Amino acid sequence: MHAILQVVPALESGGVERGTLEIARAIHAAGHRSIVMSAGGGLVAPLESQGSEHITWPVGRKSLRSLRLVRPLRDFIREQGIELIHARSRVPAWIVWRALQGMRTDERPAFVTTFHGFYSPGRYSSVMTRGDRVIAVSNSIAEYIQQHYPACPPERIHIIHRGVDPAEFPHGYAPAEAWKETFLRSLPEHARGRALLTLPGRITRWKGQLDFIEVIDALIREDHPVHGLLVGGTERRRRRYELEIRKAISERGLDSHITWLGQRSDLREIMTVSFAVLSLSRDPEAFGRVSLEALSLGRPVVAYAHGGVGEQMAALFPQGGVPPRNPREATRILSDWLKHYSPPTPAPLTRFTLQQMQRETLGVYDRLFQPESFMNSRDDRAG
The missing domain is CATH 3.40.50.2000 (Glycogen Phosphorylase B;)
Incomplete structure (x- = not known):
């Protein structure tokens, strides 16, 4: 020992x-x-x-x-x-x-x-x-x-x-029906029946919330039935940036198209009911846990392909890799998936476990x- x-x-x-x-x-x-x-x-x-x-x-x-x-x-x-x-x-x-x-x-x-x-x-x-x-x-x-x-x-x-542990984030996981009903009822009525696009991450500029707003705006303008979910808490020193995000949402007329969920303990369940999970960090991440958790669950991910996240995407889900700081390309990929409502499904994890x-x-x-x-x-x- x-x-x-x-x-x-x-x-x-x-x-x-x-x-x-x-x-x-x-x-x-x-x-x-x-x-x-x-x-x-x-x-x-x-x-x-x-x-x-x-x-x-x-x-x-x-x-x-x-x-x-x-x-x-x-x-x-x-x-x-x-x-x-x-x-x-x-x-x-x-x-x-x-x-x-x-x-x-x-x-x-x-x-x-x-x-x-x-x-x-x-x-x-x-x-x-x-x-x-x-x-x-x-x-x-x-x-x-x-x-x-x-x-x-x-x-x-x-x-x-x-x-990540595939047992904690099992491929094909489905949340309990009671949770699903409660969660969907908690969303604005306008969101029901729409494809949910989720951006997890604490509220800080480099996590790409403003790029996410741009993606949702472009998809709405293309008449795609989508609803954006922002999941993540705000530290006191980031309050000014939070106000900037809220202002950008209002100025684009997206108040009914994006829901701010704040910090959540049920992110796994939220990702499983999402059409796709986004990772739009404007600077490279050393690792990128959330994107890997989503892939482990079998949920499609659209991510800026740099840093550790880029390595994950290249190895596990290249279909969702996007050049960094390119919300237009992220929009194009999501638009293509939405037209057929059949995004590709990541395979079960064999690496990054x-x-x-x-x-x-x-x-x-x-x-x-x-x-x-x-x-x-x-x-x-x-x-």
């Missing part, structure tokens, strides 16, 4: 946090000791319920005071016999890195980092390339690392795509536990 520590800023919500719990579950299932260190949050209880331990430390605070945690962390590593540390964010990674520098080579645990996003290039982000192994969540991220951090040896980078991600991540750990591999990686890191 090995003692494995994952370090993240907090356990509130989000893709990084969800991935932390998914790997923690796999570590525990493999018979190892799974520990997560963070500032805490709503996901601590489910983490502990699946067999992992949680240590509450303020490891995500962006302050020089965080360096005070270096020595206590070093002591913690020794006391708990930690053999591998996996850092998933930059501030925690710096704390871990500093702690490891003060340890003898023969007592230092293996160090793994995950590049979860297109971090701004520079010294602050460079810590994510200092692991014995650097996990990139997509080919796009691996290329970004090599472009901006050429000193990171390519053999140290491992591409492990994030994945949760189980594949867990297996490949634990494979990286296992190789570092092998004495020869471990010593070589530490020699590389020291150099």
Whole structure:
């Protein structure tokens, strides 16, 4: 049994946090000791319920005071016999890195980092390339690392795509009739009987809500019976952008053609009753969970084909791939599908699954536990 520590800023919500719990579950299932260190949050209880331990430390605070945690962390590593540390964010990674520098080579645990996003290039982000192994969540991220951090040896980078669980998002899933009736009744009367087009995503400019409005407007002008659904919450600092979206909807006369659903806990069900799910992020995403969840359900997706989402579309559903920032092409594809009311159906997932991600991540750990591999990686890191 090995003692494995994952370090993240907090356990509130989000893709990084969800991935932390998914790997923690796999570590525990493999018979190892799974520990997560963070500032805490709503996901601590489910983490502990699946067999992992949680240590509450303020490891995500962006302050020089965080360096005070270096020595206590070093002591913690020794006391708990930690053999591998996996850092998933930059501030925690710096704390871990500093702690490891003060340890003898023969007592230092293996160090793994995950590049979860297109971090701004520079010294602050460079810590994510200092692991014995650097996990990139997509080919796009691996290329970004090599472009901006050429000193990171390519053999140290491992591409492990994030994945979804086909059991949680089963192909052909149908929601309960009671839910379906209640949901459809909650929509404006004008929406009933129309093809629902759904754009999930938090309310922020780069998620492409304004492009979505443009697509709905064009389809309505072509006399297609569609209704748009915006699903996602708005942070306080994004209120001005929300007002901009609402103004754009009103100015185009689309108030009865687009429904703002806000944050929802039943997105899976909403996607299953949608004619198509859209992903219109104007900047490339490192991964893109929602588009993959929709594809896993067997729902057609129209997406800007760049970043991690572009990789998903090329591999799983090329029919829905659209050049980035091109709402006109997204409209053309949807218009063609609507004319025949028979959009193509994605095949069941055989790639980008949760189980594949867990297996490949634990494979990286296992190789570092092998004495020869471990010593070589530490020699590389020291150099």
